[in-house]
Amino acid sequence: MARAITTRKKVTFGIIGWGIGFLIFFPILWTFLTSFKTEGTAIATPPQFLFFDWTLENYHEVQSRSDYMKHVTNSVVISVGSTLIGLALAIPAAWAMAFSPTKRTKDVLMWMLSTKMMPPVGVLVPLYLIFRDWGLLDTRLGLVAILTMINLPIIVWMLYTYFKEIPGEILEAARMDGASLMKEIVYVLTPMAVPGIASTMLLNIILAWNEAFWTLNLSAANAAPLTAFIASYSSPEGLFWAKLSAASTMAIAPILIMGWFSQKQLVRGLTFGAVK
Amino acid sequence: MATLQTRATARLMMSPAVILLFLWMIVPLVMTLYFSFLRYNLLMPGTEEFIGFLNYKYFLTDPSFFTALGNTLMLVGGTLLITVIGGILLALVLDQPFWGQGIVRLLVIAPFFVMPTVSALVWKNMLMHPVNGLFAWIARSFGFQPIDWFAEVPLLSIILIVAWQWLPFATLILLTALQSLDGEQIEAAEMDGAGSLSRFFYLVLPHMSRAITVVILIQTIFLLSVFAEILVTTNGGPGIQTTNITYLIYSLALLQFDVGGASAGGIVAVILANIVAFFLIRLIGKNLER
Numbered sequence: 001m002a003r004a005i006t007t008r009k010k011v012t013f014g015i016i017g018w019g020i021g022f023l024i025f026f027p028i029l030w031t032f033l034t035s036f037k038t039e040g041t042a043i044a045t046p047p048q049f050l051f052f053d054w055t056l057e058n059y060h061e062v063q064s065r066s067d068y069m070k071h072v073t074n075s076v077v078i079s080v081g082s083t084l085i086g087l088a089l090a091i092p093a094a095w096a097m098a099f100s101p102t103k104r105t106k107d108v109l110m111w112m113l114s115t116k117m118m119p120p121v122g123v124l125v126p127l128y129l130i131f132r133d134w135g136l137l138d139t140r141l142g143l144v145a146i147l148t149m150i151n152l153p154i155i156v157w158m159l160y161t162y163f164k165e166i167p168g169e170i171l172e173a174a175r176m177d178g179a180s181l182m183k184e185i186v187y188v189l190t191p192m193a194v195p196g197i198a199s200t201m202l203l204n205i206i207l208a209w210n211e212a213f214w215t216l217n218l219s220a221a222n223a224a225p226l227t228a229f230i231a232s233y234s235s236p237e238g239l240f241w242a243k244l245s246a247a248s249t250m251a252i253a254p255i256l257i258m259g260w261f262s263q264k265q266l267v268r269g270l271t272f273g274a275v276k
Numbered sequence: 277m278a279t280l281q282t283r284a285t286a287r288l289m290m291s292p293a294v295i296l297l298f299l300w301m302i303v304p305l306v307m308t309l310y311f312s313f314l315r316y317n318l319l320m321p322g323t324e325e326f327i328g329f330l331n332y333k334y335f336l337t338d339p340s341f342f343t344a345l346g347n348t349l350m351l352v353g354g355t356l357l358i359t360v361i362g363g364i365l366l367a368l369v370l371d372q373p374f375w376g377q378g379i380v381r382l383l384v385i386a387p388f389f390v391m392p393t394v395s396a397l398v399w400k401n402m403l404m405h406p407v408n409g410l411f412a413w414i415a416r417s418f419g420f421q422p423i424d425w426f427a428e429v430p431l432l433s434i435i436l437i438v439a440w441q442w443l444p445f446a447t448l449i450l451l452t453a454l455q456s457l458d459g460e461q462i463e464a465a466e467m468d469g470a471g472s473l474s475r476f477f478y479l480v481l482p483h484m485s486r487a488i489t490v491v492i493l494i495q496t497i498f499l500l501s502v503f504a505e506i507l508v509t510t511n512g513g514p515g516i517q518t519t520n521i522t523y524l525i526y527s528l529a530l531l532q533f534d535v536g537g538a539s540a541g542g543i544v545a546v547i548l549a550n551i552v553a554f555f556l557i558r559l560i561g562k563n564l565e566r
Contacts, residue, residue: 027399117552125307125535210390217526245398252394
């Protein structure tokens with residue numbers, strides 16, 4: 001009897017779960033499907049779901065746009081660059097806070113977090129003017145700098161929560177054996193910290209890849225990453241749905257796959273350890 | 277037991293990150309504050325002068341400020357309502373064992389990884405288009421008149437798009453909280469004869485309350501600054517029907533080049549966000565002590 005109920009329950013929840021999952025995922029699936037249609041089939045009524053002549057024409061056409069590769073490169077440079085610089089700044093800081101905490105460590109952490117609460121429009125005007133005067137408008141360097149600062153608090157926090165989980169006794173043991181601080185870090189702790197650093201890196205590349213306030217406001221033709229490139233489809237090119245879909249699919253696919261791998265870290269990273 | 281030497285090393289290791297963040301936070305903010313007291317328009321160079329609180333007076337008494345404030349509240353409130361309730365329900369479903377659970381989980385969190393400009397354009401063009409969009413086709417096949425989303429209910433359209441983007445975040449966090457619930461407690465309640473509804477309201481919901489608060493606060497911080505979705509779909513229009521505070525300040529600064537006015541607006545936005553941030557920081561700080 002009990003078994004019968006659980007099986008029925010399983011099937012019911014299976015149907016509900018798959019139904020909702022499909023609905024939520026549908027816009028992405030639809031974009032993916034549309035990217036293989038011709039412009040004509042893309043706007044056809046009734047909509048063509050699977051049985052149309054699949055074509056790669058849109059992908060060819062988007063990629064043959066002279067500037068497409070430039071925007072992809074910009075996205076890669078900006079997201080990876082800002083994440084690596086952020087890690088270089090954050091690893092020592094988080095390390096120090098996790099392993100030699102002082103009374104003020106908590107305050108420093110909370111203060112770092114509070115910088116994340118500042119709405120970007122609050123500093124849009126001065127940053128725009130600084131960028132203009134320093135010749136940083138529409139440069140990759142400028143965007144890398146901004147995104148590094150934006151994500152630095154998240155990087156420090158995530159690393160801090162990971163480093164905190166490394167048992168301090170190991171450190172003491174190494175110290176007893178006469179290891180210097182440098183040796184301690186390089187041979188004992190770094191191997192234990194690598195998984196945490198890797199997931200922090202992953203999440204931050206995702207966040208930087210999708211950042212769309214500063215990239216839209218501070219870049220134009222030269223440094224624009226994919227977020228801004230796609231925005232150029234808003235009108236009147238947005239009427240070319242198949243091409244919009246192909247460009248969108250290429251822009252989101254790599255990051256979506258990375259996101260799926262980092263789903264556990266997502267919670268930790270975005271709630272600053274408040275939910276684990 | 278940190279020795280004096282390691283403490284000095286620790287301080288040295290922290291300083292680059294701390295100093296850069298400090299500069300990043302203080303310098304632009306002080307500049308914004310300074311500009312907000314100036315008459316300063318990039319189109320009229322050389323006319324800069326100190327005008328006290330006049331920019332604030334103009335910004336706060338401008339009818340478009342109240343429209344934008346209202347729109348911001350609607351956008352934040354509407355999105356929170358959908359994502360929190362939807363997130364709780366989804367988390368409850370995903371917490372049950374069923375075939376392919378892991379895959380469904382991946383499907384549900386996918387929208388979070390889609391860049392804002394893509395989701396806005398895909399929804400606007402391919403789903404909500406009044407003639408060729410999928411929603412229009414569904415409406416017509418059931419014999420209804422299709423809705424012209426961005427002309428008739430522009431703000432609701434944006435709320436739906438933003439809610440779609442944030443539902444995964446809420447779901448994932450609430451699910452994480454739900455999974456940490458002690459199964460024995462539920463069983464005990466079941467043995468005592470508690471129905472599934474009372475189990476939900478007296479056991480599950482209180483257990484999730486912390487996570488719900490975190491979701492609300494974090495999302496509010498981000499939702500106050502929704503920008504790209506508005507820029508690529510409506511440009512704040514029709515009229516200013518979808519202009520939120522962020523977009524209003526953006527248009528003052530980069531479309532009208534009114535540095536002074538935009539700075540005053542920026543300070544107002546900072547104050548609004550800080551009210552929310554105050555509670556969030558306290559909540560997270562409390563967690564840190566444990």
